[in-house]
Amino acid sequence: MKDANCVFCRIIDGSIPSVKVYESDNVIAFLDINPMEKGHVLVVPKQHWRTISDVPVDAPDAVRCAEEAMYIVRVTAKALGEGLADGTNILQANGACAGQTVPHLHFHVIPRYGGETLQPGWESGAGKYKDDDERDSYATRIADGIKKIVESEGIFG
Ligand SMILES: [Zn+2]
Incomplete structure (x- = not known):
C-alpha cells in the first residue's frame, strides 16, 4: 500500500x-x-x-x-x-x-x-497522578484494553 x-x-x-x-x-x-x-x-x-x-x-x-x-x-x-x-x-x-x-x-x-x-x-x-487511585485506574483501563486486544487478535497469549 x-x-x-x-x-x-x-x-x-x-x-x-x-x-x-x-x-x-x-x-x-x-x-x-x-x-x-x-x-x-x-x-x-x-x-x-x-x-x-x-x-x-x-x-x-x-x-x-x-x-x-x-x-x-x-x-x-x-x-x-x-x-x-x-x-x-x-x-x-x-x-x-x-x-x-x-x-x-x-x-x-x-x-x-x-x-x-x-x-x-x-x-x-x-504526568504525575493526583493519587494512587487515579494511577491504579489508569493501570486497570490500560491492562483491560491490552487484554481485550490480545484476546481478540489471538496472536500471542
Ligand atoms: Zn507512506
Missing part, C-alpha cells in the same frame, strides 16, 4: 533521495534529514500505515513487514552501540498531538553520546 502524497512512500520509491543505511523488500532505514543527533536513523516499514495501531494483524505480509521493522530498530540500536554511540533512544510517535509530522509509521533510533544530558523532548514527571 502506497500513498503518492506521502514523503516516506516517495523516499521508498526513490523519487525523493535519502541516505540509506538499510533496505529490504519490507523495510527501509535512512538518516533523518533533521537529526536530533548525528547518526539519527529513521526505520520505516515499506507498507503505508499512518500509525502503529493501523498495522493489520490478519495479513501475514503486513505482520512480517512490521516485525522486520521492529527487528531493524533493534539492529540499528545495536549497530550504533558497537563503537559509535554510548546509548540510544527509540522514539515512535502516533498522531499530530504526539509530534508525528509524517503520517507514515516510523521509528526514530537516536544515538546518544557520552557526557550528554539531552532529554528527548518530554518532561519527566509531568
Whole structure:
C-alpha cells in the first residue's frame, strides 16, 4: 500500500533521495534529514500505515513487514552501540498531538553520546497522578484494553 502524497512512500520509491543505511523488500532505514543527533536513523516499514495501531494483524505480509521493522530498530540500536554511540533512544510517535509530522509509521533510533544530558523532548514527571487511585485506574483501563486486544487478535497469549 502506497500513498503518492506521502514523503516516506516517495523516499521508498526513490523519487525523493535519502541516505540509506538499510533496505529490504519490507523495510527501509535512512538518516533523518533533521537529526536530533548525528547518526539519527529513521526505520520505516515499506507498507503505508499512518500509525502503529493501523498495522493489520490478519495479513501475514503486513505482520512480517512490521516485525522486520521492529527487528531493524533493534539492529540499528545495536549497530550504533558497537563503537559509535554510548546509548540510544527509540522514539515512535502516533498522531499530530504526539509530534508525528509524517503520517507514515516510523521509528526514530537516536544515538546518544557520552557526557550528554539531552532529554528527548518530554518532561519527566509531568504526568504525575493526583493519587494512587487515579494511577491504579489508569493501570486497570490500560491492562483491560491490552487484554481485550490480545484476546481478540489471538496472536500471542
Ligand atoms: Zn507512506
